[in-house]
Amino acid sequence: MGACANFYRNTERKLSEIAKRTFSVEKMLWIKEQSLFRTSVCHYVIQKTTYFRSITPCSSPHSSSKATQTLQPEKSPSRSSHPEPISPARRSLNSNI
Secondary structure, three states: OOHHHHHHHHHHHHHHHHHHHHOOHHHHHHHHHHHHHHHHHHHHHHHHHHHOOOOOOOOOHHHHHHHHHHHHHHOOHHHOOOOOOOOHHHHHHHHOO
């Protein structure tokens, strides 16, 4: 598994532990949404930078090929080289961080 995915999985686990002791259910759901959003942006960056043969900013150079391999099964054939754009609602959520 790529370094990017491992980083976000570990971060989400830590956030979840802290949130259980600190936040309301609504706040925990918001944190979860932010974590998933960052992960999807990271995957989008990996796809784009791999397409242009450059190093991804969210994984180390030696693991970038592994990270793209883990993404292959998740892609649907109709959108293989064009990931979905970020919706305005998602973009506004991210600006509230």
